[in-house]
Amino acid sequence: SQQGEEDPQALSIQEGENATMNCSYKTSINNLQWYRQNSGRGLVHLILIRSNEREKHSGRLRVTLDTSKKSSSLLITASRAADTASYFCATRGNTGFQKLVFGTGTRLLVSP
């Protein structure tokens, strides 16, 4: 079963607007990662946030993590048409060789 559940399932915005996607998970984690998938470049790692971190930035991306609520959010600022893709959160547990468990994804459409 998949641990992460993204919300919303689909999001449609205009270029220049911000896009926020949320991820909720069920069990304790070592880290949480966000990936982007589009037809052109496949599945690509965006950012990793560890369980002892609360916020992380990478370019136009901002990720927050609230372990007490078992949730994370991904904010894309000043979105571009090229940001159109599906975004997945993936969690890894904190013992042994815990596998990376992907959520169901948010489909983002950015219109020019």
Place this chain on the structure above:
Amino acid sequence: EAGVAQSPRYKIIEKRQSVAFWCNPISGHATLYWYQQILGQGPKLLIQFQNNGVVDDSQLPKDRFSAERLKGVDSTLKIQPAKLEDSAVYLCASSLVEGTLFSYEQYFGPGTRLTVT
């Protein structure tokens, strides 16, 4: 740096036939993963190798799926016999290090889209 290579990119077979997928990870990456991604869902791990040893194959349907990683480099994933529900994209990924407590980013190949009719 060359990425993860997979072949074929597309495959159409009839149910009960067999099929094999090939993956060549990024040079030097000790960990290799095979994922199944059904349309509209996130990738699901089928099997994880560390060098040529299996770390996790708990979600691999072993009655029909098999995978090997000879010499700790290339890997093949086989389905025999295929069922309609095996229609999916099969993704191969690799990562540089797989520690017991830390997770490094995974690099994914383009995938093989399998259609079982």
